[in-house]
Amino acid sequence: MKSNTKKLKIETGSGTVSAILDAPAKPVVGITLAHGAGAGMNHDFLVELTSSLTSQGIAVLRFQFPYMEAGKKRVDRPSFATATIAAAVQELRRRVPRAPLYAAGKSFGARMTTTACAEGLLPDIDGIICYGFPLHHAGEPDVSRAKHLVDVRSPVLFLQGTRDDLADLKLMRKVCRKLRKARLHEVEGADHGFNVLKRSGRTSNEVFEELARESLRFCR
Numbered sequence: 514m515k516s517n518t519k520k521l522k523i524e525t526g527s528g529t530v531s532a533i534l535d536a537p538a539k540p541v542v543g544i545t546l547a548h549g550a551g552a553g554m555n556h557d558f559l560v561e562l563t564s565s566l567t568s569q570g571i572a573v574l575r576f577q578f579p580y581m582e583a584g585k586k587r588v589d590r591p592s593f594a595t596a597t598i599a600a601a602v603q604e605l606r607r608r609v610p611r612a613p614l615y616a617a618g619k620s621f622g623a624r625m626t627t628t629a630c631a632e633g634l635l636p637d638i639d640g641i642i643c644y645g646f647p648l649h650h651a652g653e654p655d656v657s658r659a660k661h662l663v664d665v666r667s668p669v670l671f672l673q674g675t676r677d678d679l680a681d682l683k684l685m686r687k688v689c690r691k692l693r694k695a696r697l698h699e700v701e702g703a704d705h706g707f708n709v710l711k712r713s714g715r716t717s718n719e720v721f722e723e724l725a726r727e728s729l730r731f732c733r
Contacts, residue, residue, distance in 0.1 A: 516567040523576055523598045527593060530582045531602065535563050536572035536607055539670055542732045543572040544642065545601045547622025550588050553581040558706060559718070562644070567686035571732070572612065578622075588621060590654065595629035598622075616644035616730055620679070620705065624658060631664035640668040642728055645705050647716040648680040648688070660690045668694040670731040672724055674703025690721040698727050 521532040535552060536543075544566065548554050554575035563573045578597055580589045588594070602616055604608060616625040616638050623643035627633050649655040662669070671689060673680050682699065689697040702713035707724065709715045 515733045516572075521604065522602050523577065523597075523604050525597045527596065528579055528582075529717075530597060530718065531578035532574055532577060532604065534574045534605070535567050536571050536609065537567060539570075540572035540598040540609050540612045541570040542615060542729065543574070543605050543612045544617050544728070544732075545574045545576070545598065545605050545626075547576065547594075547598055547601070547616075547618035547626055548578065548581065549618075549620035549622055549645075551575050551690055561721050562619075562724060565721040569725050569729045571725075571729060572605070574601055574608070576601045578625075584675060591625065591628055593620075594625040595632060595729055596725055598626055598629045599634040602638060606637060612699075613639045614733060615640050617644065617728075619644045620647045623647070627665050627669065628661055630662040630667055637668070638667055638671065640731065641665065642670045642672065642731065644672050644724065645677060645707065646671050646673065646680060646685070647705075648685055651678040651723045654681040654684055656684055662688065662692055662695070665692070665695075668731075669725070671694070671695065671697045672700060672727060674700045674705060674707055676702060679682065679705045693715045696731065700724070 516535045516537045519534045622645045689695040702709045
């Protein structure tokens with residue numbers, strides 16, 4: 514499905530950040546997409562994911578966090594990150610006023626999106642999609658980063674690779690079982706960046722198709 518691309522600026526309340534909106538003519542769903550800690554909105558993963566999502570009729574608003582916009586390496590304080598996500602959601606609502614609205618993020622972006630929702634900053638969204646929720650540091654299984662999830666009132670889809678070293682699947686399943694509106698989808702053979710080994714017999718295109726398909730299924 515063909516989409517139109519627009520470069521935007523979003524006012525966050527403490528500054529302005531860059532954003533890109535890729536939207537079909539008649540989007541069936543709108544999604545904000547927050548980037549991970551180490552790379553901005555133009556990272557290959559987000560670009561490919563956006564392409565797969567728009568092919569399903571989904572409008573996608575990618576945006577920079579303030580630290581990335583300023584060229585810094587250290588991530589923003591949670592209050593800055595959550596305010597930026599809230600501003601992006603409001604911007605997308607203005608751009609696609611009639612479509613269901615979801616907030617999504619990759620890794621750090623997913624954690625900050627769920628945090629924003631838990632703090633009541635995203636009252637108008639229909640749900641959240643987490644592409645690789647970073648449950649813990651690599652090699653240090655723990656669930657402390659999931660404490661805020663009990664305060665998330667919106668439905669949440671967790672898309673996790675079975676080789677993700679930042680989310681032990683046994684712990685991730687345990688976390689999801691305790692949440693009333695959570696759904697966990699395991700992407701076979703994928704790591705935290707959703708890369709798959711050649712011996713798996715899977716291609717990266719197949720993984721992106723799976724992520725987009727499951728995202729649309731959740732939204733519907």
